[in-house]
């Protein structure tokens with residue numbers, strides 16, 4: 718992976734690793750407060766795509782499926798993407814605090830996925846990072862890979878954001894959707 722990344726013009730892997738290793742960054746804070754590992758640890762174990770996916774969900778509450786569907790068409794610049802929400806929800810701007818090689822692509826053809834991993838891979842990592850929530854009846858992959866989204870929404874609620882504001886931030890169609898997440902986060906004791 719590192720060999721390919723170092724061949725992309727403008728991408729400096731050493732700089733990225735340097736940032737990922739630092740403490741007292743938004744990345745470090747987000748990852749360590751939610752998982753049993755540090756960002757650099759996750760990078761060495763699973764690579765940059767997985768680290769970015771875990772971070773973006775914990776930071777923005779974005780759905781894993783929205784990230785896995787993101788393509789070169791959604792690139793904003795070397796650090797940010799604008800993803801269309803599923804279920805008729807709104808577009809959201811997501812920013813990485815470090816440069817990601819996929820975001821340096823010049824094309825916007827829409828055929829290049831930004832993160833090359835499968836839903837199942839993400840699900841496995843979530844289990845290994847102990848990022849879990851009580852599964853729904855008949856427990857599905859989504860039940861677990863939604864954990865970051867559940868936590869994000871319950872944090873917004875704790876900060877006393879009005880329901881309409883939360884709806885806009887997380888891209889829900891209606892404020893009713895929040896109840897599902899809040900119920901699950903309370904069950905979880907968070």
Ligand SMILES: [Zn+2]
Pocket residue numbers: 789790822824825826827828829
């Ligand atoms: Zn493309």
